[in-house]
Amino acid sequence: MAGDIIETIIELQDAWKIYKMGEVEVPALRGVTVEIKKGDFVAIMGASGSGKSTMMNLIGCLDLPSRGSIYLKSQDISKLSESDLASLRGKTIGFIFQQYNLIQSMSAFENVMLPLEFLEYDEKKAANRTREILKLVGLSDKMQYRPTQLSGGQQQRVSIARSLASDPEIVLADEPTGALDSVTGREVLDMLKSLWKEQGKTIIMVTHDLNLAKYAHTIIELKDGEILRISENHEVKDPVFKYGD
């Protein structure tokens, strides 16, 4: 894809998020403007309270800004109906959460298939896709296991498989290794890296850990709800994405 026109996939324009605590208004995000390019590996960094979770919620279309606009694939998300936004989110963004957020009453297979059911995939196609993805994350033998029967690392792999089920362009990972030991954490990061490198996914990772951020190509640092700096990690070079080179 070298030499392609680099397309913006998500854009925040003067995005504010203000929470009301009784009478007091607490701004969590103060006029953030940023463009995330298709095919980039972005780390959003910051201490707790810096507004990175808020930013992730806005990027993931889980929340709407109090002021300003967010464009997902050039569409203003505040102008979409709830149902259109849900479908767009389901198709375009895959979520990986720190606490995996798997549905406990469902097997690994059912958890991974869930997004496809909401997108009304054909039953057979959905089942095949689910098997394929679970194989990809190395869980073919544990498809019928419940989350409680799986280790943390395995659960996170189910969660990664779920995020990939609908073949989204963006994978949004919120502290993906936060609950894992360092070895398992590295495995998960390697998996994200290969998704970026081999499948050309846009990876957006929220973390407070500088060591993790090193995996990313673009690092956005937040402080007190504002962007402190955006830097490019030139150590991360890859044949697919040439942004900034």
Added chain:
Amino acid sequence: MKLGKCFKHAFNMVLHSKLRSWLTITGIVIGVAAVIAIVSIGDGMQQSLNAQLNALGGDIVTISPGFERGGGFFQMRGGGDGGGSSGPQATTKEIVLGRSDVQALKGIPDIALIDTNIRGSVDVSYLGKKGRISITGVDQSVWSQITTSKIKTGRMLDSADQNVIVIGGRLASSYFDQPLGINKMTMINGSAFRVVGILDDQSNSIYMPIQMAYQVIPEKTNGIYDTLVVKIKDENFLDEVITKIQDKLMIARHVTQKNMDFSVSSRKEMQQARADTMSSMNTFLLAIAAVSLIVGSIGIANTMFTSVLEKTKEIGIMKAVGARNRDILLIFLFNAAFIGLVGGILGIILGTILSGFMPVLMGGLPLARGTAIVTLNSITMALSVSVTVGIIAGIIPAYQASKLKPVDALRYE
């Protein structure tokens, strides 16, 4: 999400909160079972009433002196000598039915048979044991064809009979120290009577030829009747014949609608009155059962609210992976409807079992005789009501769940 999938997820939700779901279902089961039992008993009573009506003969009409006004029954009596000025009803003698009335009735071609009755209480003794018993004097030539009583042993009264009686089942078996059987002699007001028949019932009554009854009941005068019992030819014309009888008797007795001094009633009318009483009792019981169904539905609403609260995080996850508001709404609505449906089905089963026992439990009540009948109608009704109740109870919680913002739901612990 497709409807089938929504239902699958709803079903899983029920399965994964077994205890709570079952407790909620129990509430609905009780409500539906109560409704089914009461409706089926109602239907059963209705059917046994209809059967009784047919057995009793819808073709029997009874004429008695006096007239029922505003619910009270007045045996009107004359105002005494010289009362001619006090109004049209004033007569000089007691209002009675007599031979002229029978003659008038004979002029109506729709009437098949006329039985003349008198009644009174007399002293009856058998083997030294004495008692005061009500006797009925009947026209023995027609009585056997008009009466709805069945004979158990012996025979009915015959035209040639004189000093013979037919007695009720209880009088025969247990009234006296010794059973009073066929061909036994008993003393009635000093005259000896022979028992020729015993009725298949539980009464203490005695039937005898009317001419004999005039002799043993001292206050009765020959030719004066207490009631006339008429059998009509075609019961489909019952109402028309009643009108004809009234018209004919009014002319014969020189009275008008205003001062009518007799009343004409049919078994059908009496049964109708009984049916009305029963139906209002049924409605009352049904209202009580409905209350328990309402309580059950509040249980569903409560469970659903708890369920939404408990599943808030899951709702957030589902929304993050692409669930629309509609999907969440349907999953929770189906969950509630499913609880209602299962409750309904189990309620019908329990209600059917209960309704089998009800006639036994209510055996003492004369209105509750007969068997309970569970109709397809009441099953359909119970199922649709329980599912509807489930859905109505689930609407607000499901709507609340569907409106959760994904970011808030995900943050919920």
